[in-house]
Amino acid sequence: MPNIISADWKLEMSTFARQTVNPHRLMVETSKVVPNPKKKVLTLQLGDPTIFKNFQHPPEAIDAIKNALVKDSFSYYPTNGIKEAREAVADYVSKNGDQVNADDIILTSGGSSSLELCFYVLANPGENILIPTPSFNYRTWLHGPGIISKTYKLDPTKNWCVDLKDLESKIDNKTRAILVNNVGNPCGNVFTKEHILDILEIAERYRLPIISDDIYEHFVFPGVEYYSVASLSKNVPILSCSGLTKRFIMPGIRMGWISIHDRHDALKEIRKGFTQMLGRNFGPNCTVQKALPEILQNVPQTFFDETVKKVQLHAMTAFKLLKNIKGLIPIEPRGAFYMMIKIEFENFPKFKSDLEFVEALTEEESVKAFPGGPCFDFAGYFRFVLTVPLDMLIEACQRIQEFCERHYMNINEIENFEPVQTQEISIQNQINKIEIAIY
Amino acid sequence: MSRNWVKIKISDYARLSVNPLRKITQEQKVEPNPLKRSITLQLGDPTIFGNFPPPISLINALNNAVHRDKFPYNLSYGKYESRKAVAEYSKHQGLVTADDVILASGCSHAMEMCVLTLTASGENVLIPKPCYNYKTWLDGVKIETRAYNLNPEQSWNIDLKDMESLIDEKTRCIIVNNPGNPCGNVFSKDHIIDLLALAEKHKLPIVADEIYEHFVFPGIEYHSISSLSKTVPILTCSGLSKRFLVPGIRMGWIIIHDRNDSLSEVKQGLRNVSARILGPNSTVQYALPEILQNTQQQFFVNKMMKIACNAELAYGLLNQIPGLKPIKPRGSMYMMIKIELEKFPEFKSCMEFTQQLIREQSVLVFPSYPCFNYPGFMRIVLTVTNDMIEEACARIKEFCETHVVN
Numbered sequence: 001m002p003n004i005i006s007a008d009w010k011l012e013m014s015t016f017a018r019q020t021v022n023p024h025r026l027m028v029e030t031s032k033v034v035p036n037p038k039k040k041v042l043t044l045q046l047g048d049p050t051i052f053k054n055f056q057h058p059p060e061a062i063d064a065i066k067n068a069l070v071k072d073s074f075s076y077y078p079t080n081g082i083k084e085a086r087e088a089v090a091d092y093v094s095k096n097g098d099q100v101n102a103d104d105i106i107l108t109s110g111g112s113s114s115l116e117l118c119f120y121v122l123a124n125p126g127e128n129i130l131i132p133t134p135s136f137n138y139r140t141w142l143h144g145p146g147i148i149s150k151t152y153k154l155d156p157t158k159n160w161c162v163d164l165k166d167l168e169s170k171i172d173n174k175t176r177a178i179l180v181n182n183v184g185n186p187c188g189n190v191f192t193k194e195h196i197l198d199i200l201e202i203a204e205r206y207r208l209p210i211i212s213d214d215i216y217e218h219f220v221f222p223g224v225e226y227y228s229v230a231s232l233s234k235n236v237p238i239l240s241c242s243g244l245t246k247r248f249i250m251p252g253i254r255m256g257w258i259s260i261h262d263r264h265d266a267l268k269e270i271r272k273g274f275t276q277m278l279g280r281n282f283g284p285n286c287t288v289q290k291a292l293p294e295i296l297q298n299v300p301q302t303f304f305d306e307t308v309k310k311v312q313l314h315a316m317t318a319f320k321l322l323k324n325i326k327g328l329i330p331i332e333p334r335g336a337f338y339m340m341i342k343i344e345f346e347n348f349p350k351f352k353s354d355l356e357f358v359e360a361l362t363e364e365e366s367v368k369a370f371p372g373g374p375c376f377d378f379a380g381y382f383r384f385v386l387t388v389p390l391d392m393l394i395e396a397c398q399r400i401q402e403f404c405e406r407h408y409m410n411i412n413e414i415e416n417f418e419p420v421q422t423q424e425i426s427i428q429n430q431i432n433k434i435e436i437a438i439y
Numbered sequence: 440m441s442r443n444w445v446k447i448k449i450s451d452y453a454r455l456s457v458n459p460l461r462k463i464t465q466e467q468k469v470e471p472n473p474l475k476r477s478i479t480l481q482l483g484d485p486t487i488f489g490n491f492p493p494p495i496s497l498i499n500a501l502n503n504a505v506h507r508d509k510f511p512y513n514l515s516y517g518k519y520e521s522r523k524a525v526a527e528y529s530k531h532q533g534l535v536t537a538d539d540v541i542l543a544s545g546c547s548h549a550m551e552m553c554v555l556t557l558t559a560s561g562e563n564v565l566i567p568k569p570c571y572n573y574k575t576w577l578d579g580v581k582i583e584t585r586a587y588n589l590n591p592e593q594s595w596n597i598d599l600k601d602m603e604s605l606i607d608e609k610t611r612c613i614i615v616n617n618p619g620n621p622c623g624n625v626f627s628k629d630h631i632i633d634l635l636a637l638a639e640k641h642k643l644p645i646v647a648d649e650i651y652e653h654f655v656f657p658g659i660e661y662h663s664i665s666s667l668s669k670t671v672p673i674l675t676c677s678g679l680s681k682r683f684l685v686p687g688i689r690m691g692w693i694i695i696h697d698r699n700d701s702l703s704e705v706k707q708g709l710r711n712v713s714a715r716i717l718g719p720n721s722t723v724q725y726a727l728p729e730i731l732q733n734t735q736q737q738f739f740v741n742k743m744m745k746i747a748c749n750a751e752l753a754y755g756l757l758n759q760i761p762g763l764k765p766i767k768p769r770g771s772m773y774m775m776i777k778i779e780l781e782k783f784p785e786f787k788s789c790m791e792f793t794q795q796l797i798r799e800q801s802v803l804v805f806p807s808y809p810c811f812n813y814p815g816f817m818r819i820v821l822t823v824t825n826d827m828i829e830e831a832c833a834r835i836k837e838f839c840e841t842h843v844v845n
Contacts, residue, residue, distance in 0.1 A: 279458025
């Protein structure tokens with residue numbers, strides 16, 4: 001920090017700002033890797049289905065917003081959201097199987113904002129929240145204020161189920177909550193009813209509330225059954241975070257919510273805590289709140305069914321193509337719109353990490369994907385987004401095949417081969433690398 | 440582990456984040472007089488009575504945007520075209536480009552981002568007294584706030600000696616609100632230059648809350664702080680809420696006025712923290728260029744005339760009331776009125792005074808403590824209708840005449 005007598009002005013950013021890193025955004029906005037100029041860039045990075053316009057918001061949402069604009073006075077609203085909007089969300093959420101009312105709903109500026117509020121209401125700096133690995137970058141909201149994230153493993157050999165022993169081993173007396181992401185990003189996991197009950201059993205034993213990241217709720221492929229965590233919880237209080245972002249294909253609208261599923265009145269103080277924090281006044285746009293009842297009531301089930309079917313077709317296509325590539329093992333998702341692909345590093349001695357693999361893929365084949373280590377805290381994998389147009393997806397898979405064939409080496413054929421330990425390069429090192437590139 | 444589910448305790452951050460204004464309005468336990476229609480002069484929301492509608496250009500822009508918006512994720516610090524439009528709109532502050540703009544979910548959010556990027560917990564920032572409730576998002580993260588006096592005898596100018604006495608090696612920035620809430624202060628050019636000299640001496644950047652930019656009464660000159668700054672780096676926060684009369688729209692911004700490249704790291708820090716909410720609503724971002732470019736100057740002039748009239752009216756009426764001393768505002772949309780508590784021995788604080796005012800006369804105002812961290816005053820909002828101002832002042836007069844002791 002600068003000396004006040006110094007003649008120079010050189011202002012540093014706070015630790016909070018330095019530690020609030022969104023690795024996906026950082027990668028997309030600051031990457032210095034130059035794609036192959038001879039090949040059209042194929043981007044399978046950000047989880048934004050609207051980018052190529054092949055997935056779109058429902059027309060009913062536009063009508064609802066237009067109608068809301070006619071009546072809108074753009075006034076300040078209660079800090080937890082306009083009552084009619086909260087009532088509509090309560091009805092919508094109750095359909096998942098656990099009854100809630102308008103007082104159990106808080107409207108927020110998107111799923112990220114919902115999660116942030118839940119983290120901050122429960123945990124002090126130095127305390128911890130359990131998050132899965134691989135997972136979405138929850139750290140972006142945790143590390144800034146000094147909340148510790150402890151990770152529990154998901155098992156790629158068992159449809160990304162939670163390793164329950166590992167989960168339990170991570171709990172200590174500073175643990176404040178368990179975050180569960182079902183349906184999940186980046187894995188596309190969909191937990192069975194029994195598995196959710198097993199997770200709940202652990203939470204109950206340790207008296208830990210669950211923060212349920214439900215932004216991909218109901219986004220499961222035909223034939224797969226979906227259960228919301230709250231609907232199966234008898235005793236464990238659940239804070240469920242969701243919104244319009246993914247299911248309604250409107251990430252830019254910044255409209256999310258928290259539904260409070262209390263048990264045994266354990267969340268009484270938490271409710272007060274939310275009310276206080278909402279006084280900061282960072283809530284969602286008033287017009288969208290006014291439009292929300294109409295959006296939730298009028299968008300037909302067929303919109304969701306068609307979206308999911310289309311994504312499933314993409315998933316099956318990509319899985320079939322990638323499965324045949326030597327040195328790669330794709331893990332078939334059961335929902336959401338992502339797929340994780342394992343890199344068998346023993347067959348690619350040139351690359352020491354998923355980041356190096358993915359960077360070379362961009363340089364040689366102009367295919368952009370997110371590496372598992374820096375982006376999802378899971379080394380040795382990369383993630384594809386499945387909502388790009390089908391022909392783009394197919395072409396990306398073909399280019400990956402060419403890339404892998406070029407670099408693939410059979411272990412037995414390599415002279416003086418020494419197996420490369422798949423380096424568990426820490427997130428911080430990866431981030432430092434990216435930061436050095438920026439500064 | 441305990442066998443029962445006990446009440447899960449909240450974090451310090453949640454416990455310490457208190458918005459005194461929302462606390463009063465949403466948890467008000469004081470019952471107004473049922474025989475008198477309530478007149479509320481509390482929340483700074485000009486839309487409540489329909490007498491201050493937003494500009495047609497804004498409605499049109501949003502309608503156009505809704506048809507064209509595909510609701511994508513945008514850059515977390517805002518879409519390029521929107522930032523460019525804000526840079527152009529803000530050129531009275533100094534020449535900036537789209538690169539110097541960060542969009543936020545309202546001006547409060549913009550201010551929070553600035554302070555959190557500059558300051559760590561345990562360090563301190565200077566805030567004015569009286570002032571808007573910046574503490575709501577500072578107390579929670581344990582950033583110490585040190586309040587410098589504004590002088591009611593000198594149009595609420597900053598007491599610069601007092602400000603200087605608060606600075607130490609842990610001070611990270613000075614928050615300045617001009618034009619201001621709750622006082623309606625509008626600093627002169629000379630006063631701003633004096634303030635900048637002090638900031639330069641101590642190498643402290645200024646976080647300028649200019650949500651009421653241009654909100655000055657006829658005859659008063661307005662200067663944005665950054666427009667007068669040669670060497671002091673300024674982060675200026677503003678937005679649509681007040682000037683365009685749309686507080687619920689949640690569209691604000693930070694303009695980074697760098698000097699000598701001292702804010703290059705801070706700019707990256709602001710972009711980092713913008714990733715928490717991932718930017719304001721895409722439709723409003725889409726509409727923003729049209730809103731900023733198509734709203735006619737006449738809209739703003741008419742609005743200020745109306746508020747200035749209300750200010751004159753209220754000041755004239757309240758100035759005659761024994762025991763009260765209104766301080767004439769020079770801009771924004773509020774007025775502070777001193778309560779000479781020694782003349783009202785029944786009431787030990789402005790809070791008690793204002794609560795009784797509700798009970799007897801159904802007139803709702805904010806007490807300066809706890810709302811603005813300043814004792815002995817009350818604040819009224821000047822955007823209610825003319826009739827309501829008149830009636831409210833008449834009832835306040837009746838109330839004071841009932842309780843005053845000479």
